[in-house]
Amino acid sequence: MTTFAIGVDLGGTNLRIAAIDDSGKTLDKITTSTEVARGRDFVIDEMCTAIQEIVTRLRSAGQLAGIGIGVPGIIEMRTGMLRESPNLPGWDNYPVRDEIERRLHTTVVLENDANAAALGEKWTGAGATVDDMIMLTLGTGVGGGIVLEGKIWHGMTGMAGELGHINVEPDGHPCNCGSRGCVEQVASATAVKRMATEAVASGKAPQLEQALKQTKEFSSKAVYDLAMSGDAPSKAIFDRVGNALGVVIADLINIFNVPMYVLAGGVASAWDAFAPAMMERVRKNSFVYRATAPAEGNNSDKNTGRVTVVRHAQLGSDAGLIGAARLPMITAPSDRVVAGFRNV
């Protein structure tokens, strides 16, 4: 009999639930909207009902290993509470894990959504051949996930992997985090749109101005399309994105020397537009990269040697769901002890 687990991707907009077996195969899937406005208890009721529905359907298929839930926000691993979640108002300091465990009588593991996505890519996606990898998710913001020896590195308060707030432009654009010039202010979808709007305001980007007029909601995809068609101001924006990502990835290579760095999220789809500047910067800034760079043209190949690979994610928006399902399969009860204080 196989083992399977339930993965939940609890976003501020969508609630997605899947049953995934221990080989990574999706057995069942439900997608619904997260009715955040109806309150925390309503959402938890809906989620539990949907999980029970799937589990009932799969009763004969295998053994349930538990439930993993990816949520946007900072998780207190020890207590299974959401410390802070701007997209889930009213959930702060609520014992999410314990409440769902109480209702469903099975192991529940809560995880930050960027971490869950990194774990998904590590399991069946871009990082399937390695034990250690780092992922940057370029979405509305820039999220990060660090996988070391097959497990998410959480740090002492679950706040590790805030890679979007690595500094790249000392006097750069102010960031919500209180700093300036974080990579999130250059390489997120929000930043691409802001830089495009700034280019339009400068009066020197007629094609971007045209694109902005044609649409109610300006997208980073529109900037990408222009960059790929050769529009210089749009290309300059993605050069800046690539340069900032290159600085961060070079820093991460010099720090971790792990074999794989994965870029996910909407902006990562603009790979062709930013990757040349990014890889030029990585090569220039990191002697560790130069000492371990794969042979020319081999960068997106399956990584089987001791080389450093920077590549695009493979699982798209399923990464978080797959990673969430992986959580109960690899999390031991002792993992609820926080890092940093084992020998105090």
Next chain:
Amino acid sequence: MTTFAIGVDLGGTNLRIAAIDDSGKTLDKITTSTEVARGRDFVIDEMCTAIQEIVTRLRSAGQLAGIGIGVPGIIEMRTGMLRESPNLPGWDNYPVRDEIERRLHTTVVLENDANAAALGEKWTGAGATVDDMIMLTLGTGVGGGIVLEGKIWHGMTGMAGELGHINVEPDGHPCNCGSRGCVEQVASATAVKRMATEAVASGKAPQLEQALKQTKEFSSKAVYDLAMSGDAPSKAIFDRVGNALGVVIADLINIFNVPMYVLAGGVASAWDAFAPAMMERVRKNSFVYRATAPAEGNNSDKNTGRVTVVRHAQLGSDAGLIGAARLPMITAPSDRVVAGFRNV
């Protein structure tokens, strides 16, 4: 019967050897110069003779756990070879570990010197209360050591922890590593001297000019003394040092969320001159720090809570020796397998 180990700090100038027991107590110590010019075989002969001398003296004191050797350079952990060591010419790609094991018939563990120093501080120094810490050694260059769950993080080719090459000034001073504006180009002793020389050349630093005239070899200590006496150009140099260290430490806190960041090496002794700017920058750039900052005035106290502490190292130049002795006590044969490829 206690267990003890031999720690060796094999520098380009000094060769130091100590016997240290498993409680961290130094039982015996030999310091001699490293006669690099007489060649690799001569140095290894000298080292082995000195180790045998100590082991003979301590024969009745306890059980020898093995020998740990800290060397400047990049170590290939799997093979125990020095990949690259600018300070030990002729040692590249020589099987140091196996040769000494063959001669002395005991376990030998080779480690990068900055890593060994970090491990020493972790064992009996600034990091003794935590399991996870990061150390920056501000010497001629800037070295780094990352201790996670009590062990050095090596990465896949032993090149992890190159923290001196984290970027802090995008268009800054060229670095030997091929990049520009690495923290090593702002916060090393070499950088402090260079910035002081630049200040003198600007004609606006009369006191530094005076100090430079009085001495054959200008030191970062001289710049520190002037900064503490209130000389504005000297203070500006240490503000820049502090700011650069603050950017790096804030990045590391956002990445790792470990409880302790330790500064060692000569420039770290100028703590009073650079720490105010450094801590202001850490607080500003890292929301993870702000969420975990110790109560005011508590920064140098023993770290017993879930707080982020940035502090000065405690063991001085003995850290590398103590950490080297710790190596054979905590290194399992399986640790010779490199990270990153366990499940390939």
